[in-house]
Amino acid sequence: MAELLHTIISAKQLSVVFQPIINIISHSIIGYEALARGPKNSELERPDKLFSVAAELGVLARLEYACREVACQSFVDQQLPGTLFLNMSPLSFTDSHYRDGVTLAILRRLNLSPERVVFELTEKQPMDDCDILRDACEHFQRQGFAVAIDDLGAGYAGLRIWSEINPDYVKIDRHFITGIERSAVKREFVRFMLDIAQRIGNKVIAEGIETEQEFTTLAALGVEYMQGYYLARPNAQPPLVVPAHIQIGRAVPRSHDPFRQTLREVTVYEETISPTLSAGDVVNKLRSDVRITCLPVVSDAGAPVGMISRSELLNTFSWRYSYELHANKPVADFISPRTLIMSIDAELHAAGRLVTEDPAQNLSVDILVHDQGRYVGVAKVRRLLRSIADEKLRAARHSNPLTGLPGNVPLYEWIDQLLCQRSDFIVAYCDINHFKPFNDAFGYRCGDDVIIMLGQLLCELVDPECDFVGHVGGDDFVVVLQSQDWQARCGNILERFSAAVAQSLPADQRDYWSPDREGRRRRFGPLTLAIGCVHPDSSANMTHHHVAMLLADAKHRAKELGGSQLFVSRRRAPAALADNGAA
Numbered sequence: 001m002a003e004l005l006h007t008i009i010s011a012k013q014l015s016v017v018f019q020p021i022i023n024i025i026s027h028s029i030i031g032y033e034a035l036a037r038g039p040k041n042s043e044l045e046r047p048d049k050l051f052s053v054a055a056e057l058g059v060l061a062r063l064e065y066a067c068r069e070v071a072c073q074s075f076v077d078q079q080l081p082g083t084l085f086l087n088m089s090p091l092s093f094t095d096s097h098y099r100d101g102v103t104l105a106i107l108r109r110l111n112l113s114p115e116r117v118v119f120e121l122t123e124k125q126p127m128d129d130c131d132i133l134r135d136a137c138e139h140f141q142r143q144g145f146a147v148a149i150d151d152l153g154a155g156y157a158g159l160r161i162w163s164e165i166n167p168d169y170v171k172i173d174r175h176f177i178t179g180i181e182r183s184a185v186k187r188e189f190v191r192f193m194l195d196i197a198q199r200i201g202n203k204v205i206a207e208g209i210e211t212e213q214e215f216t217t218l219a220a221l222g223v224e225y226m227q228g229y230y231l232a233r234p235n236a237q238p239p240l241v242v243p244a245h246i247q248i249g250r251a252v253p254r255s256h257d258p259f260r261q262t263l264r265e266v267t268v269y270e271e272t273i274s275p276t277l278s279a280g281d282v283v284n285k286l287r288s289d290v291r292i293t294c295l296p297v298v299s300d301a302g303a304p305v306g307m308i309s310r311s312e313l314l315n316t317f318s319w320r321y322s323y324e325l326h327a328n329k330p331v332a333d334f335i336s337p338r339t340l341i342m343s344i345d346a347e348l349h350a351a352g353r354l355v356t357e358d359p360a361q362n363l364s365v366d367i368l369v370h371d372q373g374r375y376v377g378v379a380k381v382r383r384l385l386r387s388i389a390d391e392k393l394r395a396a397r398h399s400n401p402l403t404g405l406p407g408n409v410p411l412y413e414w415i416d417q418l419l420c421q422r423s424d425f426i427v428a429y430c431d432i433n434h435f436k437p438f439n440d441a442f443g444y445r446c447g448d449d450v451i452i453m454l455g456q457l458l459c460e461l462v463d464p465e466c467d468f469v470g471h472v473g474g475d476d477f478v479v480v481l482q483s484q485d486w487q488a489r490c491g492n493i494l495e496r497f498s499a500a501v502a503q504s505l506p507a508d509q510r511d512y513w514s515p516d517r518e519g520r521r522r523r524f525g526p527l528t529l530a531i532g533c534v535h536p537d538s539s540a541n542m543t544h545h546h547v548a549m550l551l552a553d554a555k556h557r558a559k560e561l562g563g564s565q566l567f568v569s570r571r572r573a574p575a576a577l578a579d580n581g582a583a
């Protein structure tokens with residue numbers, strides 16, 4: 001076996017397959033994980049065997065170098081887009097064959113930038129000495145590589161490692177993914193990891209997704225990056241674009257209003273420096289870590305003072321004698337004049353406007369973010385602009401062209417999110433009665449005016465802070481209400497609609513003749529509105545499909561009552577779920 005392994009390593013008898021990692025919001029492939037395989041039909045074909053034998057024989061690092069070379073070569077040859085995710089065992093740091101700079105040399109030869117490479121450090125293997133791991137991570141990150149913790153949750157020290165090293169990505173172990181739609185506990189764990197990651201600015205990748213149910217559940221929880229057989233199997237020639245069966249934008253925004261996000265969405269905590277630190281020390285810090293583009297300066301009391309811009313400060317120190325002249329001055333003297341300090345509750349659009357409208361604004365100076373005067377983090381300008389672009393795209397893609405209101409996709413996402421969070425909410429289906437004969441009698445243009453009027457009325461009469469108005473097509477609107485006084489609001493909607501209809505048509509036109517469904521001409525009165533409400537049971541393991549079933553029934557009942565009526569259903573879960581004892 002030792003001889004076979006030796007030949008495999010020295011002759012690089014290895015092959016590599018790539019599995020894409022997909023951003024399901026921007027619907028793009030962000031990169032590929034390279035997975036090595038031993039020679040076909042040999043005893044060491046399977047990677048688990050290959051690597052465990054290498055570890056036993058003390059040649060893990062040599063095997064990893066060989067795999068890395070094959071992976072990088074194939075990645076470059078195929079011109080794969082995005083980032084290359086390479087596996088690395090923490091055990092290889094302690095291997096006597098481990099050498100610094102080997103990967104950099106491979107990349108240099110292939111003309112591949114380190115910024116396009118992520119090292120995945122598995123958490124599965126025992127790693128007693130966290131310091132080694134932390135040092136190695138910092139070392140990689142200083143060289144421009146990104147780092148991911150792989151299999152988070154599979155080992156013993158996942159949270160400890162996560163808190164000690166500052167990874168760019170965390171990959172949730174597939175244990176938490178398999179069957180997540182059936183396990184409230186797994187959903188809570190994933191929620192917890194997403195929450196921490198968001199607070200400290202790490203990206204979360206869910207791996208091992210094999211079924212559509214797992215995919216939709218993770219999307220509803222807000223997971224943005226996904227990998228697994230359901231999305232795409234590993235392949236020597238992987239897809240270059242997202243496979244067609246992956247639906248666009250299924251992830252749910254983490255704020256309650258998908259179209260009105262704040263800086264909270266893009267703020268990450270970053271280490272700060274004191275205003276009294278010497279400028280010379282800061283220059284040295286910037287020179288030793290090429291990834292730092294700016295540094296937040298915060299007073300001892302926690303108040304944001306300003307930003308130090310890498311380019312501005314190094315420019316000042318590039319002149320002759322400037323080091324001697326300025327090195328001992330406090331760094332507070334070199335705050336960027338382009339510093340923007342904003343509240344965490346500022347709207348993304350407002351921040352975006354400030355950043356882009358001033359032509360002198362330096363786009364590499366990130367925004368300092370405070371919460372009631374105390375520093376909380378930094379909003380990366382690039383991330384901010386990308387979020388705004390994504391948000392606009394999503395809003396445009398999923399809104400109704402007549403009213404501009406969000407359509408089915410954001411509505412269902414919102415309902416799924418509320419169900420996942422076990423929130424209490426009411427869903428109201430609003431449908432105009434006999435709209436077809438009205439359209440036939442007065443024309444489409446007049447019908448459009450009524451639809452627009454109803455859309456505006458709904459927006460005016462709900463609470464914009466917590467309620468959601470969706471326009472699901474034609475004369476159908478769905479309102480998700482979390483207001484305590486939802487019933488009074490529905491009553492108000494009915495009244496105001498009737499009043500608006502009475503006002504918009506001259507008295508002699510309020511009653512009219514038009515063909516009914518059977519084609520018989522009959523007399524119709526003024527337009528009325530039917531509202532069917534349901535109060536879904538969030539603990540009953542439902543999705544928006546179940547809510548839609550309940551809602552269709554409630555709408556039907558409201559229409560049966562005839563005229564402007566509100567029907568509130570007592571059914572809180574579909575019969576099938578209720579029979580299972582889930583309701």
Ligand SMILES: Nc1nc2c(ncn2[C@@H]2O[C@H](COP(=O)(O)OP(=O)(O)OP(=O)(O)O)[C@@H](O)[C@H]2O)c(=O)[nH]1
Nearest residue numbers: 402432433434435436437439444445447448474475
């Ligand atoms: N003016 C206008 N009409 C539309 C639009 N979209 C759909 N419609 C029309 O709306 C009508 C909806 O028909 P139905 O759902 O049967 O509604 P209804 O006549 O109110 O019947 P009930 O709901 O059973 O009372 C159809 O005549 C559609 O052509 C739109 O954007 N503008």
